[in-house]
Amino acid sequence: MDLKIDALTHRYGPTEVLADINLVIPTGRIICVVGPSGCGKSTLLRFIGGLEQPTSGQVLQLSDPPADSLNPFTFVFQDFALLPWRTVDGNVRLVLEDHGLGKSVVDRIVTDVLARTKLADFADALPKNLSGGMKQRVAIARALAVRPAVWLMDEPLSALDAQTRELLMDDLVGLWLRQPFTAVYVTHNLAEAVRLGHRIVVLSRRPGKIRKIIDIDVPLGDRHAGDAALTEIEQELWHLMRDEAEAADQELIT
Amino acid sequence: MNKPVPYRGGGFRPTRIRGLGLFVFIALLLIAEWGTRAGWITNLTLPRPSDVIRTLYDLAASGMLWTHLGPSLGRLAVGAFLGAGVGVLVGVAIGLSSVMRAGLVPLVAALFPIPKIALLPLFVIWFGIDEMSKYALIAFGTFTPTVVATYGAVDNVDRTLISMGQSFGLTRASIIRKIVLPGAMPGILSGLRISLAIAIILLTAAEMIGAEYGIGAYILQAGALYDLERLFAGVAMLSFLGVSLSFVLGKIEAHVLRWRI
Numbered sequence: 001m002d003l004k005i006d007a008l009t010h011r012y013g014p015t016e017v018l019a020d021i022n023l024v025i026p027t028g029r030i031i032c033v034v035g036p037s038g039c040g041k042s043t044l045l046r047f048i049g050g051l052e053q054p055t056s057g058q059v060l061q062l063s064d065p066p067a068d069s070l071n072p073f074t075f076v077f078q079d080f081a082l083l084p085w086r087t088v089d090g091n092v093r094l095v096l097e098d099h100g101l102g103k104s105v106v107d108r109i110v111t112d113v114l115a116r117t118k119l120a121d122f123a124d125a126l127p128k129n130l131s132g133g134m135k136q137r138v139a140i141a142r143a144l145a146v147r148p149a150v151w152l153m154d155e156p157l158s159a160l161d162a163q164t165r166e167l168l169m170d171d172l173v174g175l176w177l178r179q180p181f182t183a184v185y186v187t188h189n190l191a192e193a194v195r196l197g198h199r200i201v202v203l204s205r206r207p208g209k210i211r212k213i214i215d216i217d218v219p220l221g222d223r224h225a226g227d228a229a230l231t232e233i234e235q236e237l238w239h240l241m242r243d244e245a246e247a248a249d250q251e252l253i254t
Numbered sequence: 255m256n257k258p259v260p261y262r263g264g265g266f267r268p269t270r271i272r273g274l275g276l277f278v279f280i281a282l283l284l285i286a287e288w289g290t291r292a293g294w295i296t297n298l299t300l301p302r303p304s305d306v307i308r309t310l311y312d313l314a315a316s317g318m319l320w321t322h323l324g325p326s327l328g329r330l331a332v333g334a335f336l337g338a339g340v341g342v343l344v345g346v347a348i349g350l351s352s353v354m355r356a357g358l359v360p361l362v363a364a365l366f367p368i369p370k371i372a373l374l375p376l377f378v379i380w381f382g383i384d385e386m387s388k389y390a391l392i393a394f395g396t397f398t399p400t401v402v403a404t405y406g407a408v409d410n411v412d413r414t415l416i417s418m419g420q421s422f423g424l425t426r427a428s429i430i431r432k433i434v435l436p437g438a439m440p441g442i443l444s445g446l447r448i449s450l451a452i453a454i455i456l457l458t459a460a461e462m463i464g465a466e467y468g469i470g471a472y473i474l475q476a477g478a479l480y481d482l483e484r485l486f487a488g489v490a491m492l493s494f495l496g497v498s499l500s501f502v503l504g505k506i507e508a509h510v511l512r513w514r515i
Contacts, residue, residue: 081418
């Protein structure tokens with residue numbers, strides 16, 4: 001399912017947050033959105049996911065989502081958003097309960113997604129007993145369970161340490177290679193963007209505007225940390241963002 | 255020079271010491287016993303703890319203990335269940351609906367500081383001198399603190415969890431039942447602790463005004479005769495009731511909130 005963001009502008013009171021965003025999100029691609037803090041990149045994601053409404057402009061679906069998708073627009077949150085009173089199994093089950101699927105179908109989906117995220121042995125663990133990386137894998141399993149048409153990932157690896165981040169990036173690439181999915185991936189981490197993004201959208205400081213769109217042709221499976229071509233793109237991105245990041249850092253938060 | 259760096263950490267972290275609470279309690283009783291026996295506490299100041307215990311024993315042996323305790327427990331159970339139950343419902347409604355919040359929060363704030371005991375004559379007129387007025391007093395007294403604790407707890411439920419529920423297309427009923435209520439449970443339970451203590455206070459007050467049997471009536475009779483042994487026996491029952499309820503609530507908390515860190 002292709003998406004089109006059409007002339008989207010948003011204001012919080014007198015403050016313009018996003019200005020005239022036009023963007024196409026093609027099926028089966030990962031679009032990374034990067035930008036200095038406070039540029040409205042997470043807000044953009046909430047518009048795409050239908051959790052907020054823009055002041056003007058709209059997000060258009062160019063076709064119907066696949067019939068088997070239970071929740072076409074599915075978020076993966078930075079702070080995992082797991083219910084602490086439910087086990088790993090229960091957290092995945094939560095998002096299937098309102099669809100009237102029947103117990104055997106739900107059981108099959110839960111077993112399948114837990115196996116795909118290497119969590120089969122931890123089905124009965126509570127979130128408080130899991131590491132950050134495991135928690136985010138539960139959140140990914142939960143998202144897989146509803147067969148999203150578009151993944152909306154809001155800094156999914158930002159709360160994790162550098163090593164865990166590497167491992168989870170490999171997991172995400174593995175999942176995509178097995179079955180390509182469409183994703184909008186918001187991050188401030190440029191290394192993540194060049195590892196996971198087919199297309200990188202650079203937003204400017206508030207009000208967020210699209211400054212540049214960079215396509216990376218290297219297939220996801222062939223990208224590795226420290227790759228010369230990727231490092232060069234990362235440098236280019238940093239060059240684009242440096243001054244703005246500095247200015248954003250100096251700004252008072254309103 | 256060669257000496258270890260001075261240690262400046264530690265403390266500020268409560269550790270569990272078993273049995274010390276019981277020891278303080280027993281030590282105080284022993285001091286009172288010693289004082290009353292030795293004579294430096296007169297019988298008019300404080301009854302002898304052993305006499306109070308004997309009074310309690312006689313009360314239990316004659317079957318009168320249950321005659322007084324039974325009705326009290328019934329009133330407490332019905333009144334507190336009504337008050338806390340309706341309180342949780344109204345609290346959740348206020349937490350979820352802006353209309354309810356705007357309409358009811360000022361009302362609750364106006365009702366909260368009223369000493370409910372002052373309203374007992376009114377309840378007697380409305381509900382009669384029988385059980386209903388006692389239920390109403392206890393229910394009304396537990397209602398307001400439960401409402402305040404509940405809507406505070408609902409307000410404190412992690413908004414990202416609700417956002418998550420919405421983003422996965424959960425129904426409103428599912429979000430309330432599976433996210434808001436469990437998330438508010440810690441706050442609701444700690445509110446319940448306060449409500450139940452208030453319920454015991456109001457129970458005694460109600461029974462002092464119009465009841466034949468009940469712990470409050472028993473204490474009132476004893477007080478009118480300056481029978482300090484029986485007065486203290488009654489007070490000990492109330493205290494024991496409070497400790498038991500608190501213990502039960504602690505067990506419920508440990509079970510319901512075992513997901514907490």
